[in-house]
Amino acid sequence: MLNVQNITFSYTKKSADTPVLNNLNFSVNRGEHVSIIGESGSGKSTLLKVIYGEYDLNEGQIFWDDTEILGPKYNLVVGYDFMKNVAQEFDLMPFITVEENIGKHLSNFFPKEKKERVQELLEVVELEDFAKTKVKTLSGGQKQRVALARALANQPEIILLDEPFSHIDNFHKQSLRRSVFNYLKEKNIACIVATHDSEDVLAYADRMIVLHDSKIIANKSPQELYKNPQIPLTASFFGEFNLINDQIIYAHQLQRVEKSDLKIKVYRNYFKGHYYLIEGRTDDDIIFFENDSPLDLNQEICLKVAK
Numbered sequence: 001m002l003n004v005q006n007i008t009f010s011y012t013k014k015s016a017d018t019p020v021l022n023n024l025n026f027s028v029n030r031g032e033h034v035s036i037i038g039e040s041g042s043g044k045s046t047l048l049k050v051i052y053g054e055y056d057l058n059e060g061q062i063f064w065d066d067t068e069i070l071g072p073k074y075n076l077v078v079g080y081d082f083m084k085n086v087a088q089e090f091d092l093m094p095f096i097t098v099e100e101n102i103g104k105h106l107s108n109f110f111p112k113e114k115k116e117r118v119q120e121l122l123e124v125v126e127l128e129d130f131a132k133t134k135v136k137t138l139s140g141g142q143k144q145r146v147a148l149a150r151a152l153a154n155q156p157e158i159i160l161l162d163e164p165f166s167h168i169d170n171f172h173k174q175s176l177r178r179s180v181f182n183y184l185k186e187k188n189i190a191c192i193v194a195t196h197d198s199e200d201v202l203a204y205a206d207r208m209i210v211l212h213d214s215k216i217i218a219n220k221s222p223q224e225l226y227k228n229p230q231i232p233l234t235a236s237f238f239g240e241f242n243l244i245n246d247q248i249i250y251a252h253q254l255q256r257v258e259k260s261d262l263k264i265k266v267y268r269n270y271f272k273g274h275y276y277l278i279e280g281r282t283d284d285d286i287i288f289f290e291n292d293s294p295l296d297l298n299q300e301i302c303l304k305v306a307k
């Protein structure tokens with residue numbers, strides 16, 4: 001189990017009064033999948049780096065079971081065998097092939113096992129056709145997949161992923177995400193994923209940790225946060241939403257009715273595939289709701305919040 005206990009961190013002594021991470025506490029069980037969400041600059045990447053031991057803490061402690069994760073002041077080489085980190089910079093070897101990169105840290109004493117392991121990982125990240133390709137000729141998304149496979153090669157107990165599919169096109173993203181996250185669950189590898197992408201979170205995360213103003217403001221399952229998102233950023237993970245009388249109301253919660261106090265004029269229709277998102281205007285607000293078909297512009301519509 002990962003135990004993050006009362007950690008506070010600032011990049012410089014000067015900024016210690018306004019730390020990037022301020023007194024954070026949480027734990028992650030073996031095999032558990034935890035997503036870290038928060039606005040840009042809220043400290044998601046910093047948190048992953050601190051957990052990995054890249055920096056010394058101002059205060060607090062981090063443990064994986066009984067092993068304390070120590071920063072560079074106490075550790076000559078950053079990192080531990082049981083933990084891997086896939087940061088936004090991939091740090092691959094450009095002049096050797098994809099399979100050589102993936103197998104880089106696997107023992108050569110067991111060539112058959114090594115070959116099988118590399119093949120298994122090529123399948124997990126869907127790069128079988130690129131095994132013999134030199135990494136320098138790959139696209140950003142392909143490099144990202146090699147970095148993932150290399151991090152998994154020695155079967156870590158916990159993996160830290162920073163925006164793991166950010167360079168990958170939508171076409172490959174869905175199946176790759178399924179493949180990687182299902183693989184981690186199957187092997188009981190804990191993972192912490194910093195992401196802006198709700199698709200990385202909803203179907204996979206056991207818990208979401210929301211960072212805001214240097215603190216954790218929520219640490220709950222996606223289902224619980226969906227019902228009570230607390231802040232607009234969290235709500236945005238679950239779809240388009242409105243703030244009506246200071247309450248977060250999802251677009252799909254608004255229903256058309258004959259009469260109500262909430263009257264809007266249709267301003268714009270957005271095609272969303274199986275439905276349309278309708279932008280309506282009141283005198284001083286913008287309201288979004290969903291409809292099966294586009295609506296006539298300037299038409300007056302009454303809405304109510306569905307129970």
Ligand SMILES: Nc1ncnc2c1ncn2[C@@H]1O[C@H](COP(=O)(O)OP(=O)(O)OP(=O)(O)O)[C@@H](O)[C@H]1O
Pocket residue numbers: 011020038039040041042043044045046047
């Ligand atoms: N090496 C560094 N030295 C000093 N300040 C840093 C450093 N790296 C990040 N910061 C600052 O720490 C804060 C948190 O940055 P961080 O990259 O952790 O945020 P993030 O939530 O991961 O952002 P994003 O979603 O944009 O990737 C920001 O204010 C950033 O400017």
